[in-house]
Amino acid sequence: MDLLEHEGKRLFARHGIAVPRGGLWPDPPGDLGPCVVKAQVRVGGRGKRGGIRFASSAVETRAAAEGLLGSALGDAAVGRIYVEERLDIARELYLAVMIDRDACCHTLLASPEGGVEVQAVAPERVLRLPVDPVMGLRPFMVRRIVRFLGAPEKAAKALGATAQALYELAVREDATLAEINPLALTADGRVVAADAKVSLDDRAAYRHPDWSAFEQADPGTEVERAILRAGGVAAEVDPEGDVVGVISGAGLMMATLDVMVAHGIRVRCVIDMGGTPLGSSEGLIPIFQAAAAMRPRVTFINAYFHTALADSFARGVLGAAETAPLSGRLILRLVGRRSEEGRRLLAPLGFATHEDLMAAIRAVAEAARETA
Amino acid sequence: MGILLNADSRLIIQGITGQVGRNTAGRMREAGTPLVGGVTPGRSGQTLDGVPVFDSCNEAVAEVGATGSLVLVPAPFCMDACLEAIDAGLGLVSVYTDNVPLADTIRIRAAAGARGAVVLGPNSAGTVTPGVANLSDLNDSFLSPGTVGIVAKSGAITYEVVDMVRAQGRGVSSVVCLGGDPVLCTGYREVLEHFRADPGTEAVVLIGEIGGGLELLAIDVIAAMGKPVIAHVLGRHAPPGKRMGHAGALVGRGDGARAKAARLGEAGAVVVENFWQIGDRLARALGNR
Numbered sequence: 321m322d323l324l325e326h327e328g329k330r331l332f333a334r335h336g337i338a339v340p341r342g343g344l345w346p347d348p349p350g351d352l353g354p355c356v357v358k359a360q361v362r363v364g365g366r367g368k369r370g371g372i373r374f375a376s377s378a379v380e381t382r383a384a385a386e387g388l389l390g391s392a393l394g395d396a397a398v399g400r401i402y403v404e405e406r407l408d409i410a411r412e413l414y415l416a417v418m419i420d421r422d423a424c425c426h427t428l429l430a431s432p433e434g435g436v437e438v439q440a441v442a443p444e445r446v447l448r449l450p451v452d453p454v455m456g457l458r459p460f461m462v463r464r465i466v467r468f469l470g471a472p473e474k475a476a477k478a479l480g481a482t483a484q485a486l487y488e489l490a491v492r493e494d495a496t497l498a499e500i501n502p503l504a505l506t507a508d509g510r511v512v513a514a515d516a517k518v519s520l521d522d523r524a525a526y527r528h529p530d531w532s533a534f535e536q537a538d539p540g541t542e543v544e545r546a547i548l549r550a551g552g553v554a555a556e557v558d559p560e561g562d563v564v565g566v567i568s569g570a571g572l573m574m575a576t577l578d579v580m581v582a583h584g585i586r587v588r589c590v591i592d593m594g595g596t597p598l599g600s601s602e603g604l605i606p607i608f609q610a611a612a613a614m615r616p617r618v619t620f621i622n623a624y625f626h627t628a629l630a631d632s633f634a635r636g637v638l639g640a641a642e643t644a645p646l647s648g649r650l651i652l653r654l655v656g657r658r659s660e661e662g663r664r665l666l667a668p669l670g671f672a673t674h675e676d677l678m679a680a681i682r683a684v685a686e687a688a689r690e691t692a
Numbered sequence: 693m694g695i696l697l698n699a700d701s702r703l704i705i706q707g708i709t710g711q712v713g714r715n716t717a718g719r720m721r722e723a724g725t726p727l728v729g730g731v732t733p734g735r736s737g738q739t740l741d742g743v744p745v746f747d748s749c750n751e752a753v754a755e756v757g758a759t760g761s762l763v764l765v766p767a768p769f770c771m772d773a774c775l776e777a778i779d780a781g782l783g784l785v786s787v788y789t790d791n792v793p794l795a796d797t798i799r800i801r802a803a804a805g806a807r808g809a810v811v812l813g814p815n816s817a818g819t820v821t822p823g824v825a826n827l828s829d830l831n832d833s834f835l836s837p838g839t840v841g842i843v844a845k846s847g848a849i850t851y852e853v854v855d856m857v858r859a860q861g862r863g864v865s866s867v868v869c870l871g872g873d874p875v876l877c878t879g880y881r882e883v884l885e886h887f888r889a890d891p892g893t894e895a896v897v898l899i900g901e902i903g904g905g906l907e908l909l910a911i912d913v914i915a916a917m918g919k920p921v922i923a924h925v926l927g928r929h930a931p932p933g934k935r936m937g938h939a940g941a942l943v944g945r946g947d948g949a950r951a952k953a954a955r956l957g958e959a960g961a962v963v964v965e966n967f968w969q970i971g972d973r974l975a976r977a978l979g980n981r
Contacts, residue, residue, distance in 0.1 A: 338854050350855050419794050421874045421940065422905045453802040524793035526768055546932075555934040570872055570937025571846020574901060574926035575967045577936075578949075579927040582966055592937035594947065624851045626831040627719070655851075677852070678968050 838863020
């Protein structure tokens with residue numbers, strides 16, 4: 321889950337990271353003075369797109385907020401505005417903690433060049449510090465970060481404390497990313513998070529009841545969201561595609577897509593059924609509904625089971641297809657224990673049945689051609 | 693031969709009294725896998741499918757000499773179950789549970805590293821050495837012993853590879869599934885090191901996929917392998933930015949299928965462009981061996 325800036329700043333404040341005083345429009349604190357009016361959207365390059373405006377008076381603040389509200393930044397509609405005090409910034413730094421998937425640990429990133437995309441900064445100007453989970457972030461590491469950032473003496477202590485707090489936040493709040501860009505050094509020597517970008521690990525939601533207060537984003541397309549709700553994973557590939565693939569397993573889903581495309585097949589969408597086929601036909605119904613709603617010329621079920629029984633899957637397909645008929649020509653490749661019985665059960669439903677993957681793929685290609 | 697499992701393996705299931713645990717125990721007993729017990733806190737004294745249930749991994753080690761575990765407990769309890777297994781001295785822990793918080797996986801891996809345990813997953817289909825022991829969701833009836841090692845993230849894709857190997861008249865030394873999560877306790881590198889040291893493995897089929905860089909962390913092992921590595925990377929035609937089934941399978945920067953395949957090829961792997969040609973390329977690489 322990606323948080324909005326004001327939500328991220330709330331987390332920051334809870335962990336002792338200084339943030340500018342502010343509040344959501346229309347109720348920001350009344351005594352902010354010159355302020356920044358910021359669209360709360362999850363798109364990058366918010367400033368460049370005009371989503372951040374400066375105001376010197378209450379009248380200007382109102383004009384900026386009302387101008388932004390309801391406008392569009394990239395693909396995102398602006399539904400919320402955050403208003404905060406304007407900082408007197410002397411320097412802009414970059415500080416982040418993220419989970420490095422290959423190193424399997426939290427990694428701290430720091431750069432003296434804040435306020436720009438970190439990918440655009442020369443690699444030698446970005447310190448990458450993997451944190452051994454057994455050690456945690458130690459004072460010697462924090463000293464290294466502060467030295468690298470080249471902060472003035474009077475800000476060093478606050479800077480170190482910010483790095484420490486950001487690391488603790490990432491670990492305790494189950495954040496996969498906690499990024500401050502820019503981290504502002506103010507003219508009066510304060511260290512303040514001018515922005516906040518936080519992504520939370522959805523797997524950990526069960527131990528963070530407070531997350532329900534955050535605004536949910538709905539990533540993906542309508543079909544992808546419907547399949548997710550049903551317990552599977554879908555990837556829409558080509559809106560003009562002819563074939564929807566319904567597949568058992570993530571690896572097989574990728575392989576099936578690759579092989580279909582290599583055979584000149586235009587693929588509309590591939591769906592990994594996840595654990596749903598192992599239950600009853602009930603689990604398959606929403607998946608079949610989403611598949612049929614795309615009106616493919618060909619629906620291709622590709623399933624291989626070692627643990628589950630193929631004939632009970634076939635019975636699930638029969639039951640589900642009664643409620644949610646599949647669309648277009650039907651091709652089935654079914655392998656595994658009792659798959660012969662499974663194929664026999666599904667033939668009357670109109671499936672052309674196969675055991676061999678490549679024979680099935682050729683049949684899909686032919687069916688897509690014939691119905692074009 | 694084979695890796696991770698051997699004739700002395702004595703396996704337990706953590707979460708054996710749950711529905712999946714019971715089914716798995718039954719399947720393992722039927723196939724002759726050395727399942728010696730199960731662990732469910734508070735349920736000691738029971739017997740399930742002919743094997744004793746213990747309160748803790750420590751008891752399972754003391755009573756029946758457990759050496760490895762299959763973890764089938766719900767995600768909120770998974771880290772504790774894994775740490776318990778590692779702390780009890782189990783050398784192999786295969787984590788089938790999915791939706792484990794990434795921060796938990798990080799701690800599990802750190803503990804495994806400190807104690808010298810191998811942890812597969814989370815969200816892993818496990819590992820099997822045909823004819824020796826099966827700690828996976830692959831079914832023994834589809835497997836025959838042989839000299840080809842298989843390593844992949846996905847479980848279901850290894851079913852296909854096992855069939856391709858068999859179609860060439862060969863069998864499998866071991867299958868190892870790393871899991872579908874973005875952060876994993878064991879990568880290709882460690883598994884290839886085991887296969888490299890195993891005299892019973894003549895060649896390895898490596899199935900990579902888009903997302904992350906675990907395949908690339910293995911390239912110096914591939915270069916020094918001394919036996920053929922047949923590599924295929926899934927997701928060549930995956931649309932950018934889409935999650936392809938696995939939470940970890942999403943194209944980011946420089947981790948697309950073609951880029952990875954090219955790097956594996958430079959390291960000396962036999963890169964197979966088309967999935968269906970894996971068996972053929974394996975046969976060519978092995979010749980008459």
